[in-house]
Amino acid sequence: MVKWFWQRREPGRRLQLRSRDDVSGVHRVDFEELAPDIDTFLGQAAYLQLGYFETLSELIQTTPELAEKEALSRAAGAALRKHQDLIQLIRERGDDPTALMRPFREPLDAFRRETHGVRPQETMLSVHITAGMLDDFYLALSASYGQTGDRVARILRADSDRQAIVDLVTTTIDSDAEWRSLLALWGRRLVGDTLLIARAALRRTALGGAAADKAEPVFTELMAAHSRRMDAMGLSA
Amino acid sequence: MVKWFWQRREPGRRLQLRSRDDVSGVHRVDFEELAPDIDTFLGQAAYLQLGYFETLSELIQTTPELAEKEALSRAAGAALRKHQDLIQLIRERGDDPTALMRPFREPLDAFRRETHGVRPQETMLSVHITAGMLDDFYLALSASYGQTGDRVARILRADSDRQAIVDLVTTTIDSDAEWRSLLALWGRRLVGDTLLIARAALRRTALGGAAADKAEPVFTELMAAHSRRMDAMGLSA
Numbered sequence: 001m002v003k004w005f006w007q008r009r010e011p012g013r014r015l016q017l018r019s020r021d022d023v024s025g026v027h028r029v030d031f032e033e034l035a036p037d038i039d040t041f042l043g044q045a046a047y048l049q050l051g052y053f054e055t056l057s058e059l060i061q062t063t064p065e066l067a068e069k070e071a072l073s074r075a076a077g078a079a080l081r082k083h084q085d086l087i088q089l090i091r092e093r094g095d096d097p098t099a100l101m102r103p104f105r106e107p108l109d110a111f112r113r114e115t116h117g118v119r120p121q122e123t124m125l126s127v128h129i130t131a132g133m134l135d136d137f138y139l140a141l142s143a144s145y146g147q148t149g150d151r152v153a154r155i156l157r158a159d160s161d162r163q164a165i166v167d168l169v170t171t172t173i174d175s176d177a178e179w180r181s182l183l184a185l186w187g188r189r190l191v192g193d194t195l196l197i198a199r200a201a202l203r204r205t206a207l208g209g210a211a212a213d214k215a216e217p218v219f220t221e222l223m224a225a226h227s228r229r230m231d232a233m234g235l236s237a
Numbered sequence: 238m239v240k241w242f243w244q245r246r247e248p249g250r251r252l253q254l255r256s257r258d259d260v261s262g263v264h265r266v267d268f269e270e271l272a273p274d275i276d277t278f279l280g281q282a283a284y285l286q287l288g289y290f291e292t293l294s295e296l297i298q299t300t301p302e303l304a305e306k307e308a309l310s311r312a313a314g315a316a317l318r319k320h321q322d323l324i325q326l327i328r329e330r331g332d333d334p335t336a337l338m339r340p341f342r343e344p345l346d347a348f349r350r351e352t353h354g355v356r357p358q359e360t361m362l363s364v365h366i367t368a369g370m371l372d373d374f375y376l377a378l379s380a381s382y383g384q385t386g387d388r389v390a391r392i393l394r395a396d397s398d399r400q401a402i403v404d405l406v407t408t409t410i411d412s413d414a415e416w417r418s419l420l421a422l423w424g425r426r427l428v429g430d431t432l433l434i435a436r437a438a439l440r441r442t443a444l445g446g447a448a449a450d451k452a453e454p455v456f457t458e459l460m461a462a463h464s465r466r467m468d469a470m471g472l473s474a
Binding site for chain 2: 080
């Protein structure tokens with residue numbers, strides 16, 4: 001696992017942040033034997049968005065500043081819309097969204113707790129970094145599921161409205177060297193947890209074999225996009 | 238105040254609940270001298286929706302059952318959309334949404350705390366009852382603000398997606414006589430707080446005079462709609 005993110009990382013450079021988190025540039029790849037069955041894919045993707053929504057809602061409640069509440073509520077709304085669009089898609093396929101999401105509840109709730117920072121700025125960075133990577137990952141996976149996958153890709157590509165959160169975190173980073181080093185460490189810590197979640201989403205039986213090699217370029221792309229996200233905030237990945 | 242809701246209430250009857258909370262039937266009325274200035278109107282209306290969203294988000298976090306989370310998240314999403322549509326409207330008018338909402342933060346946060354029940358079902362009932370009444374009230378007020386008011390009316394009339402919450406509360410009420418009496422009391426308690434909030438939204442200088450009489454039919458309509466909401470859940474108002 002670890003080599004994916006310690007190796008191959010781009011030299012640090014400060015990019016101008018573009019809107020809509022389009023720093024990702026991750027491609028859709030047909031994973032074939034690595035892709036989980038479609039129910040697993042849809043259930044996880046839907047539950048992840050609900051998790052982002054819950055984390056962002058918690059932040060709204062603990063933030064005293066109304067302007068920050070506004071910024072957070074836009075991002076929360078975007079995550080909720082993606083969740084609801086995925087739920088709608090599951091329903092149209094004749095499945096019960098709750099049943100499809102339930103198996104992922106325990107591991108994804110644990111993941112959410114682990115990426116919950118002590119300070120709100122850490123948690124904001126968590127959402128940007130983990131949702132950024134995992135949305136990219138599910139986008140890459142979506143190519144394995146035909147028309148349903150195309151619809152998932154459209155849902156995930158919709159604006160996540162997290163730019164205001166990134167601005168808040170960037171302001172914090174720029175304000176203070178201690179914050180910068182704290183958040184840089186936090187960002188690095190998040191990557192390990194997030195890649196484990198992505199890896200766990202793949203079909204287990206295939207992970208030991210030659211098929212695993214197919215996943216590597218995708219993880220490399222995820223890491224490159226992660227580096228760009230960190231760079232854009234003035235942090236080295 | 239009190240006579241508005243102890244008097245004139247309709248005899249209890251059990252209605253079939255229609256979707257989209259269209260039991261309200263409250264009319265838009267030009268309040269003239271009673272209507273607050275438009276900034277007050279917009280700031281309060283926007284902050285109220287944010288409050289519903291926050292309360293519903295808290296419920297999502299404390300609800301273990303995924304299907305209930307789903308129901309709550311639909312209602313939370315609808316409140317957030319109304320909030321954001323109102324924010325957008327304020328911005329288009331060249332005003333700062335945060336500045337317009339700030340004066341109502343303290344009283345409306347206090348209101349939200351007062352209507353927060355010990356048990357989730359109480360809080361669910363609170364959202365249905367208080368948001369139902371206050372949305373009706375702001376809808377009635379909206380007739381005083383020309384085209385901007387028409388736009389507010391369209392925003393408030395959008396589906397609040399609270400039907401699943403009403404179903405949950407109704408199931409609780411039907412399951413147990415003790416729950417029924419507890420929630421009936423809770424519903425009555427909510428009305429007083431809610432009417433005070435509605436009353437406080439009116440222009441103060443006019444409340445003592447003859448203009449106050451103009452408000453009465455609206456409060457009567459609010460109470461009638463409230464009774465219908467309570468009846469529909471099998472509670473007497």
